[in-house]
Amino acid sequence: MFRLMCVLALFACLWANPFGARAKNYPTQGEAYSRCWAAYSAAMGRAAAYNSKPGITYEWQSRSACKLGGNSTYPLYACTLYYTNAALVSCELAVGGTASENGGSYDYSFPSTRSTFDYAKSLGKPDCCVGNPMNVATGNKYQEELDYANNELELRRYYNSFPPLSPSALGTHWRHTFDRRLELMNDGTNFFAYAHRQDGHRIEFRKVAGIWKPDPDVIDRLVYDEGSGYWELHEGETRQLERYDANGLLVAIEFPDGEAIDLTYSDDETPAHIAPGPDLLLIASDRSGRILTFHYTATGALRDVEQPDGKLVTYEYDTFGNLAEVRHPGTAIRRYHYNESGLNGGVAQPGLLTGITDESGIRLSSYGYNSKGQAVLTQRGNGIEKYQVKQAADGQVVIASSLGATDTYQFSVIHGAARVSARTQTCVGCQAQSSLRTYDAAGYPDVFTDSGVVVDHDYSSTGLETQRVESKGTASQRTIQTEWNESLRVPVERRTYRADGVLIAKSAWTYNPRGQPLTNTQVDPVAMQTRTTTTTYCEQANVDAGTCPLVGLVTSVDSPRTDVNDVTTYQYYATDHPGCAIAPTACAWRKGDLWKVVNALGQVTETLRYDGSGRVLSAKDADGVITDFEYHPRGWLIARKTRGSN
Numbered sequence: 116m117f118r119l120m121c122v123l124a125l126f127a128c129l130w131a132n133p134f135g136a137r138a139k140n141y142p143t144q145g146e147a148y149s150r151c152w153a154a155y156s157a158a159m160g161r162a163a164a165y166n167s168k169p170g171i172t173y174e175w176q177s178r179s180a181c182k183l184g185g186n187s188t189y190p191l192y193a194c195t196l197y198y199t200n201a202a203l204v205s206c207e208l209a210v211g212g213t214a215s216e217n218g219g220s221y222d223y224s225f226p227s228t229r230s231t232f233d234y235a236k237s238l239g240k241p242d243c244c245v246g247n248p249m250n251v252a253t254g255n256k257y258q259e260e261l262d263y264a265n266n267e268l269e270l271r272r273y274y275n276s277f278p279p280l281s282p283s284a285l286g287t288h289w290r291h292t293f294d295r296r297l298e299l300m301n302d303g304t305n306f307f308a309y310a311h312r313q314d315g316h317r318i319e320f321r322k323v324a325g326i327w328k329p330d331p332d333v334i335d336r337l338v339y340d341e342g343s344g345y346w347e348l349h350e351g352e353t354r355q356l357e358r359y360d361a362n363g364l365l366v367a368i369e370f371p372d373g374e375a376i377d378l379t380y381s382d383d384e385t386p387a388h389i390a391p392g393p394d395l396l397l398i399a400s401d402r403s404g405r406i407l408t409f410h411y412t413a414t415g416a417l418r419d420v421e422q423p424d425g426k427l428v429t430y431e432y433d434t435f436g437n438l439a440e441v442r443h444p445g446t447a448i449r450r451y452h453y454n455e456s457g458l459n460g461g462v463a464q465p466g467l468l469t470g471i472t473d474e475s476g477i478r479l480s481s482y483g484y485n486s487k488g489q490a491v492l493t494q495r496g497n498g499i500e501k502y503q504v505k506q507a508a509d510g511q512v513v514i515a516s517s518l519g520a521t522d523t524y525q526f527s528v529i530h531g532a533a534r535v536s537a538r539t540q541t542c543v544g545c546q547a548q549s550s551l552r553t554y555d556a557a558g559y560p561d562v563f564t565d566s567g568v569v570v571d572h573d574y575s576s577t578g579l580e581t582q583r584v585e586s587k588g589t590a591s592q593r594t595i596q597t598e599w600n601e602s603l604r605v606p607v608e609r610r611t612y613r614a615d616g617v618l619i620a621k622s623a624w625t626y627n628p629r630g631q632p633l634t635n636t637q638v639d640p641v642a643m644q645t646r647t648t649t650t651t652y653c654e655q656a657n658v659d660a661g662t663c664p665l666v667g668l669v670t671s672v673d674s675p676r677t678d679v680n681d682v683t684t685y686q687y688y689a690t691d692h693p694g695c696a697i698a699p700t701a702c703a704w705r706k707g708d709l710w711k712v713v714n715a716l717g718q719v720t721e722t723l724r725y726d727g728s729g730r731v732l733s734a735k736d737a738d739g740v741i742t743d744f745e746y747h748p749r750g751w752l753i754a755r756k757t758r759g760s761n
Contacts, residue, residue: 237533238255238314238316251514252512252526252534254276254487257275258471259271262428263728271313272441273294281317284396284416284417287437290315296359296364307322310337332559332578335350336348354630362394373653373667376399378398379397380394389411390415402665404695417430426748437451443474449472452470452471453465460485460487460491462486467484489506500517512524523538532558536553537552549566557574560572568589569587575601579599596609600630606624607626608623609622621638622635627654633650648672650669650672652666653666664689665707685711686711688708691706703732721735728750730750731744
């Protein structure tokens with residue numbers, strides 16, 4: 116069992132209590148609140164064991180409470196999980212006014228919310244969102260921020276207003292690109308694997324006849340490689356491969372283009388000034404050798420991240436453990452506000468993000484919540500793009516925009532995920548519009564009807580669209596059929612038909628074993644014309660021969676024309692610049708960086724120098740003219756200087 120599960124189990128023993136609430140004194144409100152979040156995560160982890168026992172009918176509540184020290188009134192926090200038929204049907208972290216000491220007993224009351232969605236699927240980027248954005252089906256406020264990006268090496272942050280399912284070094288509600296963990300659980304009979312994703316949601320895999328199976332609406336796959344001892348998570352949407360070690364730590368990410376990111380963690384031997392404990396991410400490095408370096412506070416909070424060019428992104432936290440400030444290179448500070456009066460539903464809810472102030476000191480956005488912690492308001496600036504959400508008594512969600520339009524949503528819960536089943540749009544002076552949506556048994560789109568126009572979808576069991584009929588039943592009907600390479604999850608042929616069944620367009624692809632396209636053929640059946648683009652890549656044999664440095668790099672593109680030469684070739688730096696070993700943050704180029712591009716006429720453009728983060732500093736065009744580029748500390752291009760061929 117992973118080390119993470121040991122920690123969760125310990126918290127569960129200390130905190131989760133189905134028969135009442137236990138309170139404990141803490142010196143500050145922030146520490147009390149942070150500990151309650153940990154208890155909440157632990158209680159969520161325990162749910163799997165109960166969910167694995169079908170046929171049991173009961174309902175119970177698990178509550179955990181924390182209070183401040185002293186003899187006066189204090190805020191009280193509790194987490195409540197509701198179970199029916201041994202399945203988790205809702206969960207809630209509530210903040211209840213105040214309570215006071217009374218002979219050692221603690222009285223409190225909390226609002227109760229009930230729903231049937233799977234909490235683990237309600238987190239992360241929403242399918243149905245409004246504004247900036249918020250999940251209107253569940254009330255979760257989601258936010259995504261970018262701190263660094265260079266090709267596949269990037270650092271993003273993700274916020275969920277709903278309580279987290281696993282801890283993060285970025286505070287209570289935030290996670291980052293590499294916050295991915297795998298944990299194993301079992302109840303003695305059934306085995307589960309939980310993949311905690313970077314955006315906060317969690318995927319459950321159940322071991323059935325030796326195969327780890329997720330819900331039918333999940334396209335990711337999990338396998339255990341007995342030879343290497345690593346777990347492999349194949350992400351269906353991006354086609355990335357993630358490798359996890361025996362402790363559930365993400366150790367590598369492999370991309371379809373051959374790029375890879377390796378991750379290094381602290382252990383028991385790591386000096387305390389580098390990391391205060393084991394299993395903290397220290398380095399994320401791409402295959403060119405550019406790295407992100409992570410530094411922590413004494414309590415294990417992420418303090419800063421050093422970029423490949425040596426510049427720092429620094430993180431500051433408030434007394435509740437919330438990420439309060441992000442200082443980017445160049446002294447720019449982005450501020451995050453929480454629990455502001457007028458936006459917190461009239462109840463102290465310290466972890467709820469209520470606004471963002473940008474680097475120029477201007478209020479960028481505001482978010483509001485009800486007393487249950489559900490997001491009900493999002494707006495930019497001073498009321499721009501304002502959306503307000505109201506839960507109707509019949510379960511519908513009504514959204515009012517600042518322009519006077521109203522959207523009413525109805526939802527269906529399929530495999531625990533809330534999906535839009537109906538939508539009605541009304542506005543002053545315009546005709547109301549309505550749409551209906553149905554889904555197949557696996558939860559994939561089936562029939563969508565928008566103001567009478569029907570789109571009929573068909574999906575394979577692996578979540579790949581095999582047919583889409585647009586404007587079904589009309590003279591303008593169009594049918595698109597797609598055949599797939601199921602293992603690579605890439606299309607091999609796509610055909611488009613008119614309403615009368617006549618083929619009007621066709622595309623075909625071939626691929627290398629990594630899933631990179633080798634040929635792309637476009638066919639016009641009416642004109643009987645075919646156009647094919649062919650791409651070649653650096654393969655291991657080429658690397659061994661010294662003709663290119665890294666597998667997967669594009670070496671040539673042969674465009675469709677056959678009457679003339681239209682081949683473009685690409686060359687790359689074979690080794691790091693000699694100065695990289697001395698000054699890696701100012702390295703002029705790395706192995707695999709693009710060096711030359713030769714077009715069909717033999718004209719050459721050349722990249723002469725990169726900065727430490729891989730941005731082009733100097734380039735020479737086909738006429739020998741050199742252009743230099745300058746960047747803001749944040750990485751934005753601010754100057755382009757042409758200095759001639761000398």
